[in-house]
Amino acid sequence: MDRIRTISPVDGQIYVERTMASAGDISASIARAEKAQSYWQALPLSARKVFCSKAVEYLVANKRVIAEEITWMMGRPIAFSGGEVDGVEERARHMIAIAEDSLASIALPDKPGFNRYIKRVPLGTVFVIAPWNYPYLTAINAIIPALLAGNTVVLKHSAQTPLCAERLFEAFQHVGLPEGVFQYLHLSHADTEKVIQATQVRHVAFTGSVPGGAMVEKAVAGRFISSGLELGGKDPAYIRKDADIETAVETVIDGAFFNSGQSCCGIERLYIHQSIYDEVIEKSVEVVRRYQLGRPDDTSTTLGPLVKTGAADFVRGQVDEAIRQGAMPLIDQSEFAMHKPGTPYLAPQLLSHVNHSMRVMHEETFGPVLGVMSVADDHEALSLMNDSEFGLTAAVFTQDQQVGERLADDIDTGTVFLNRCDYLDPGLAWVGVKNSGRGCTLSQVGFEMLTRPKSYHIKKPGGDK
Incomplete structure (x- = not known):
């Protein structure tokens, strides 16, 4: 049997x-x-x-x-x-x-x-x-x-x-x-x-x-x-130029890497207004480097292994391919002692210089990787956020609620978050569109x-x- x-x-x-x-x-x-x-x-x-x-x-x-x-x-x-x-x-x-x-x-x-x-x-x-x-x-x-x-x-x-x-x-x-x-x-x-x-x-x-x-x-x-x-999902976040940068970075990084990125509604794509791009990147790298990759039965661990080695290898393949195509890794994964090829232990990664021709920006990753792009304005951000076969959640960070809600109306997704992400409120309908x-x-x-x-x-x- x-x-x-x-x-x-x-x-x-x-x-x-x-x-x-x-x-x-x-x-x-x-x-x-x-x-x-x-x-x-x-x-x-x-x-x-x-x-x-x-x-x-x-x-x-x-x-x-x-x-x-x-x-x-x-x-x-x-x-x-x-x-x-x-x-x-x-x-x-x-x-x-x-x-x-x-x-x-x-x-x-x-x-x-x-x-x-x-x-x-x-x-x-x-x-x-x-x-x-x-x-x-x-x-x-x-x-x-x-x-x-x-x-x-x-x-x-x-x-x-x-x-x-x-x-x-x-x-x-x-x-x-x-x-x-x-x-x-x-x-x-x-x-x-x-x-x-x-x-x-x-x-x-x-x-x-x-x-x-x-x-x-x-x-x-x-x-x-x-x-x-x-x-599945390939959920995007957009940090507008008027956002509370500190809060936005902490929230997005947690939304991307909690559960080792193995969340249908995890943030896998980040779009940042060009005027604050460098500051957001700098703070994001700082936050990511604070993670403790290790055995999940250790109470000090904040980032555990992926569910299996095959899942980690899939993510590694996406990242390696993106780097060959011109993406720039912002995290030195060797700083994470438990990061080992051939195991489910995978260090987090931020990738800049990405584009939507790369699998890492259009194919579900389901791992601790976040692709980051600079955008000129709201129009470009919306276009990129909607350029996906998925539509589970999306997040917008702005201190202008009225503008944020207008943007939310134009995002093709099941749930839109303003100034938060990756949370299921049981009073709201949990629903997806497209794939x-x-x-x-x-x-x-x-x-x-x-x-x-x-x-x-x-x-x-x-x-x-």
Whole structure:
């Protein structure tokens, strides 16, 4: 039987080993979800909220263990791993708080002799496919609202972070969630497609690569079910001439290099007004040189390894190619002792003299590299920011809010930040355009992806036609 082996980027050793689900396991899981559906959706929302709240409490209570597992599975420094649990709590609490209003029926104006309203009813079984880079946050974005809306959920987590699926299941088991309402499966790619095509599955929530999203779209083709796709990004930032330079630099560098740059919404392109270009570059180099690249289980480490050596080699290839094409590296990577070719440990890099013909400026990097360009004005900045096949987030730094909001209107992206970046406010819709995906999670709008409208047109006894 096939097995999952999670190689830790910390030391290159097997950290987790699990058996993949068999055909029988898959069939039984889907059958349990279908059986549980009618009971779960009939349960009052107040009861569903209690189950979700208590499960979140369990995760928070186990924050230390969860943080350590995140660090060893995907390499995030232990100093930051616990923050993921904090984020899960924030998002889940918000979604629980807004569930009643978000799922409320829509009442139409009075019409003599009739009652008319629209209910938001659950879709059925939701299949969540979660990635390794923010393993709990990306999963919880779909799991909590799906359950609150009355759907059952089957989770398939990345082979790099299988313990996350098990911990989530453990949390719901601990609070007595009825059998079949939330389950997980360790699956191969082929079996993942089979689950997507199961007749009982009515929605697929996928977070991952563009090719992965294309696989989902192909698998659901002709099934007339919905899917939510959160895919890649090549997110830009623009520092205007009137920006608070100190704050902008600190914010952008953190947005580019947090999680070793392995964020869909991480900043990968920076455009700077020419009048402040040299000052921004100088300060950026200073900030980057403060990072401590090292083993992520060391509390002093601020930059951990990439998830695997192959990922680091991909980034190295982008950078080396850009340098051959004329880019200038601004960071001496030899200053970072743990920077070693042939390992997942990769020092951060800033690249100037780049242009959009280089892969590093148009292909998703997913690593600690930031390409930097000087621009003459807002018009040039907007043109370059929009010159991408992706559109997840963008950031503008300016002290003129009115101008910033006008620029935001013209950026083709799902979220625009002013004077910040790389943060998911659970009250706002998380959405991408172009190759960054389709659909929405979080906010009141996110619940609409996990329900369908059902209209009720009731003629009262003795009412008019």
